Amino acid sequence: MGDLADRLATIDERIADAARAARRDPSELTRIVVTKFHPASLVEELYGLGVRDVGENRQQEFSRKAAEVGALAGLRWHFIGQAQTNKARAIRAAASVVHSLDRSRLADALDAASEPGDAVLDVLLQVNLTDDPGRGGVAPDDLEALAAHTAALPSLRVRGVMAVAPLDEPPAAAFERLNRLAGAVRAVVPDAEWISAGMTADFAEAIAAGATHLRIGSAITGPRPERG
Numbered sequence: 001m002g003d004l005a006d007r008l009a010t011i012d013e014r015i016a017d018a019a020r021a022a023r024r025d026p027s028e029l030t031r032i033v034v035t036k037f038h039p040a041s042l043v044e045e046l047y048g049l050g051v052r053d054v055g056e057n058r059q060q061e062f063s064r065k066a067a068e069v070g071a072l073a074g075l076r077w078h079f080i081g082q083a084q085t086n087k088a089r090a091i092r093a094a095a096s097v098v099h100s101l102d103r104s105r106l107a108d109a110l111d112a113a114s115e116p117g118d119a120v121l122d123v124l125l126q127v128n129l130t131d132d133p134g135r136g137g138v139a140p141d142d143l144e145a146l147a148a149h150t151a152a153l154p155s156l157r158v159r160g161v162m163a164v165a166p167l168d169e170p171p172a173a174a175f176e177r178l179n180r181l182a183g184a185v186r187a188v189v190p191d192a193e194w195i196s197a198g199m200t201a202d203f204a205e206a207i208a209a210g211a212t213h214l215r216i217g218s219a220i221t222g223p224r225p226e227r228g
């Protein structure tokens, strides 16, 4: 617990430093702690340390963990992994934000999975910044059409874009591209101001390029246990 608190404080200082270096206000940034492969008890410890935003990337693990943790006032779960359309209801039931919306069919499935009384679901459009179509995310050329399609669905709210930096390119260049793509989405959805970018290895570059939501795992949680 002490170690976890130390790691969290250290990362928050580094985030604040990177924000100041980029002449940005650290309070504009949402730091999401990615808890994948860690037990529900880690989410509870983080909550005790004041963390209110946590991220998961596998639907089954996410649903199980969210049920185990139960209702904690103000806790927001961010779903950041590849999503199958037939799991849309399960994702919607537990997520406050879905960062990985990358195709119209998934938007339609998430919208159709809405039940009476559900809040509008915040979604980010995941962009593929690589040349490999097998990676998650919509191709940049198809991003504006996906934004328009999703914005027309009543139970979803397009908040912005999300991406993972490619391995074979400096992250700063990739995140600058993402920033321009975020502008293209804002031409379709003017208040879609969120940019989810930056992980343990590249959050400073993401902050410099305008990220608003950082997804940080191992630097805070420690090494991930073997996936089970």
Ligand SMILES: *Cc1c(COP(=O)(O)O)cnc(C)c1O
Binding pocket: 034, 036, 057, 080, 081, 164, 198, 199, 200, 201, 215, 216, 217, 218, 219
């Ligand atoms: C695991 C994961 C992260 C966090 O990665 P770290 O390198 O541990 O900070 C961020 N985003 C996505 C989509 C992930 O799957």
